[in-house]
Amino acid sequence: MPVAIIESLDHEGRGVARVDGKAVFIDGGLLGEEVEYAVLKRKPNYEVGGVTRVVRASAQRVVPKCEYFGTCGGCSMQHLDPVAQTAVKQRVLENAFWHIGKLRPEIIYPAIHGVPWGYRFRARIGVRLVPSKGGVLIGFHQRRSSHINDMQHCPVLPEHVSAMLPALHALVAGLSIADRLPQIEVAIGDAVTILVFRNLQPLSRQDEGLLIRFADEYGVQVWLQPQGPESCYPLHPLDAPPLSYSLPEFDVELAFSPTDFTQVNIEINRVLMRRAMQLLAPANGERIADLFCGLGNFSLPIARSGAHVIGVEGSESLVGRATDNARRNGLQGNTEFHAANLFETTEDSLAALGLLDKMLIDPPREGAIAVVKAISPAQRPSRIVYVSCNPATLARDAAVLTHEKGYRLKGAGIANMFPQTSHVESIALFERVT
Secondary structure (H helix, E strand, O other): OOEEEOOEEOOOOOEEEEEOOEEEEEEOOOOOOEEEEEEEEEOOOEEEEEEEEEEEOOOOEOOOOOOOEOOEOOOOOOOEOHHHHHHHHHHHHHHHHHHHHOOOOOEEOOOEOOOOOOOOOEEEEEEEEEHHHOEEEEEOEEOOOOOEOOOOOOOOOOHHHHOOHHHHHHHHHOOOOHHHOOEEEEEEOOOOEEEEEOOOOOOOHHHHHHHHHHHHHHOOEEEEOOOOHHHOEEEEOOOOOOOEEEEHHHOEEEEOOOOOOOOOOHHHHHHHHHHHHHHHOOOOOOEEEEEOOOOOOOHHHHHHOOOEEEEEEOOHHHHHHHHHHHHHOOOHHHEEEEEOOHHHOOHHHHHOOOOOOEEEEOOOOOOOHHHHHHOEOOEOOOEEEEEEOOHHHHHHHHHHHHHOOOEEEEEEEEEOOOOOOOOOEEEEEEEEOO
């Protein structure tokens, strides 16, 4: 087996080495380690491999908590100490700013981190009936594969959900449509846990009885989703508490559907919210845009300050949810929500929102390039807080803001929203140069 010394970690958490002048990306390798590896893919300019033996281990290497680590695609960094994980992600963010945007933040904010296990309050679990492998498989997909990694427990799920996995195997195996049920979505609120069964065929009465008994035994609410996300509906119990999460520091509670997008890590979301409000510093009477506002996660805390919030989101259903959440929290007087495709933002569509004092942007992985390009001298907020789930697109958009639109990158830092994974969530502050 070839041997390499790991020189760095990439954005996927893989070790990076150079062997005979060629970059080699090695799953399971940590910075400074000497490892033996097997080559899994060869390309003219690089290779991809996996560790077969650690010759000299890093002091930051730990024993993975989960027996499925290495095959399951849910985690990629369980072999690295959780504190070191945040440092690696901070370096990924800084490298993206420099290599893509030729930028360095003036301030590096302390990393936001929390408990490393049991944090996933949202999860999509795959299901597949494979008689040749023993029957029903339930779990996350295998790494870089569409195959299901069969799991009997999962330490990144809350303990009560992890404990259900063996019973879920038995439940699905007993359904008449076991081969037509591709996934189970988990959504956990402050007062209820919901399991959404994606049923491609109608259930029999006996199937419904099995699901109802399971819901009663494990204290969950079962929903069915026969078609797209909007088709999901509760099966049992019908009198369960509403699905919602709270942001106590801002005295708001947000209701959501089990298929709506929400942050998976509610505790980190609360700390991230605090930092976002500190950086944005919303004030009474200001007009602030919340772009990609979703169901109002940032909008309502901003509005609680007395500012007037203009939330924009591409999904009509989420706009409806945000409007309803504002009403439920008594904030309808200083909020307004609009549906629009922000990936097609123009100077005119941005100007149509009215004069803005500040802006918060929280886009998906694709980033907000159309938004930042549409900022004009006539519509140039004094402060922009950008929450990102992709360092590369954040760095790209930051380059436009700083090199073309007259802003400076005041500060940036990461939030370890997904411990044990290479996913990097971050927050950055841009201030207008006067």
